[in-house]
Amino acid sequence: MPKVLISDKMDPRAAQIFRDRGVEVDEITGKTPEELIAIIGQYDGLAIRSSTKVTKAILDAATNLKVIGRAGIGVDNVDIPYASAKGVVVMNTPFGNSITTAEHAIALMFALARQLPEADASTQAGKWEKNRFMGVEVTGKTLGLIGAGNIGSIVASRALGLKMKVAAFDPFLTPERAIEIGVEKVTLDDLLAKADFITLHTPLTDQTRNILSRENLAKTKPGVRIINCARGGLIDEAALKEGLESGHIAGAALDVFAVEPAKENPLFGTPNFISTPHLGASTDEAQVNVALQVAEQLSDYLLEGGVTNALNMPSLSAEEAPKLKPYMALAEKLGSLLGQLEGDKVQGIAIEVEGHAAELNQKPITAAVLAGLMRAYSDTVNMVNAPYLAKERGLDVREVRHDREGAYQTLVRVTVQTPSGERSIAGTLFGPEQPRLVELFGIKVEADLAGNMLYIVNQDAPGFIGRIGTALGTAEVNIGTFHLGRRNQGGEAVLLLSVDGTVTEPLLWDICKLDGVKTVKLLRFG
Known part of the structure; x- marks a missing residue:
């Protein structure tokens, strides 16, 4: 037992x-x-x-x-x-605790709209300042959701019941899912410009940290009210304080803080600021x-042996694990590459397997692709919960198995649907378990996906490789590996470089300015 x-x-x-x-x-x-x-x-x-x-x-x-x-x-x-x-x-x-957290966000929205904490303190102090506390209605106002996953969609349903308009920014929210939950899918800039209330429902990752930065707070509608029951670190707290003091931000309510327990914080005592001690999940x-x-x-x-909501293992039987492990490593790298390059544009995804891969259980391979794809935007995604998160966001996922023989003994191809069309990459295993990228957006290329890498799209021309090497060498960034592919002579080329040093924002801009460069992006692989 x-x-x-x-x-x-x-x-x-x-x-x-x-x-x-x-x-x-x-x-x-x-x-x-x-x-x-x-x-x-x-x-x-x-x-x-x-x-x-x-x-x-x-x-x-x-x-x-x-x-x-x-x-x-x-x-x-x-x-x-x-x-x-x-x-x-x-x-x-x-x-x-999804419903509980969503309800806390709605409660804080009402508290901001009607200045309830201040009115309570004033009244209990023996004052009767009826004319001081002039609130606003939520009916007809626009609620901006940053994150429309499980909790965000519950908040949306409550807000719609209050006759609010709901706009949502979520890289993985498809148009079909947006219609299903009754929200308008918008860009972050559009949300900032139109929302009367903004509530955050996203994990804290490199992509979401300070998503309400000083710059983005300045883009918000004058008189906006901001609620965060998700994670500390999503808002620049110093910039939020300045916005409250200037009056540009009419109110803010935080249940979470960058440093917890938040026994001291510059926001404390700021007018029109409400705080609670991380109570989002605190209901019976x-x-x-x-x-x-x-x-x-x-x-x-x-x-x-059932596995549910595991953070460090996929749903696999003991017999399948040894065979599937290298394929899942390949699949996760392919998903990660697409997530870093196309993550906020993906509307659908197809995972195709052929050769030896077609003889295996495809579900873990698909889950590994999805985990890699969405890891750029979620710090809790894994091969167990990735399919659920994809479904929750309305992401159309297709699995295709081919029994044909191709150029490789085994091949995994991942194709994503984006507003501008399909984008496809493919990978294989060299030897028994060495993942290798062999095709990138229609261009043949052989590359390991590991560590820090630079992805560069450029016009094929003499001297370009030398210019890249000079730029990196001047910045004292060493090149580990070098992978190059092109559509045709003089046409579009793709360069994947693994680098040992730190690639700074100024260095990326310097590379962007080189003749022939179309796209530059820093990629990270675990």
């Missing part, structure tokens, strides 16, 4: 689920790290919330541990890379939901 430890306070119904499923469970909460180290070795599963910190020391002591389940979304308290190295699956419950219902979900997920894994 598997044995699970619940080390943080959790709804008692979670423990009952384990028992009903035939899993032995102990509820031992409030232990110090040293005390946890002393007992963790006897457990197959660990169910936690945010208090338990699963460190290297604890993982080293957890000699029998097979799975960790986090009741909630954030897993900052788990050393996931080390857990992976130890062969421990890490799961979370990303959708158990949400706490129950995530506890029950984590118990079900851990039981499924320990008893049946």
Whole structure:
């Protein structure tokens, strides 16, 4: 019988689920790290919330541990890379508190619209400042969603019920999905210009960090009100304070901050600013939901091998894993390449396999492509939840299997639909497990996809390679590998360079200015 430890306070119904499923469970909460180290070795599963910190020391002591389940979304308290190295699956419950978080965003929107915290404080102080607190209606106003995934779409449905207009910016929101949830799909600049209220529902990644930067806050409609119940770091807090003080921003409500716990913050005390201490998931219902979900997920894994919402492994059987591993590595690199080059334009995607790849289970290959594609915009995507996230965003995904023989013994081709047409890349395996790009947007090229790389589209002309080498050499950036392909002599060419040094924004601009250069982009591969 598997044995699970619940080390943080959790709804008692979670423990009952384990028992009903035939899993032995102990509820031992409030232990110090040293005390946890002393007992963790006897457990197959660990169910936690945010208090338990699963460190290297604890993982080293957890000699029998097979799975960790986090009741909630954030897993900052788990050393996931080390857990992976130890062969421990890490799961979370990303959708158990979606409604609660969405409702908190709506609550903060109303609080801003009617100045409720200030009015409450004034009234309880014995004042009767009826004329001071002049609010605004939300009916007929435009709500701008930055992120239209699970939580964002729930916020949209509530806002539509309030007779608001909803505009959404989300790189993976398709026109069909936008129609389905009743929102207008817009660019970020359009959203900033037209929204009366802006609410954020996106993870914190390199692409979304400071998405409401000083520059973007300046583009907002005068009198805008901003709500963030997603992640700290999405807003430039200093610029937000300046906008509130100048009156350009009529109000802001933050449930999350760049540094937490936020016991001190420059925004505190700023007029028309509301703050709550990361309460997005803090309702009785949400706490129950995530506890029950984590118990079900851990039981499924320990008893049946089922994997749900895992952050560090795909849905694979033990027999399939060795054969599929190199193909998934290839697929994820192809998806990552397209995600970095075309991510915000992708409306549909087709994954084709032929040769040896056509003889395998295609689902993990597809999931790996999707995980690579969307990793540029989500810090929690993996090969388990990527297909769900693609479906949620209305991304049309097609799988094609060919039994024909081609130029390669095995081939994976990924084609994306964009507003300007189809864009296709293909890769193969050299040897038993060496992923290699062999075609890029119709141009034959052989390239490893690893580390930091420069993607350059240029006009094929004498001396161009020398100019690139000189520009990088002057900036003391070493070239690791060099891959070149072209459509025809004197036509469009593609250059993929792996580089050892740091490629700065000024260096990218210098390369852009070289004769014949059409496109330059810095790519990163894990």
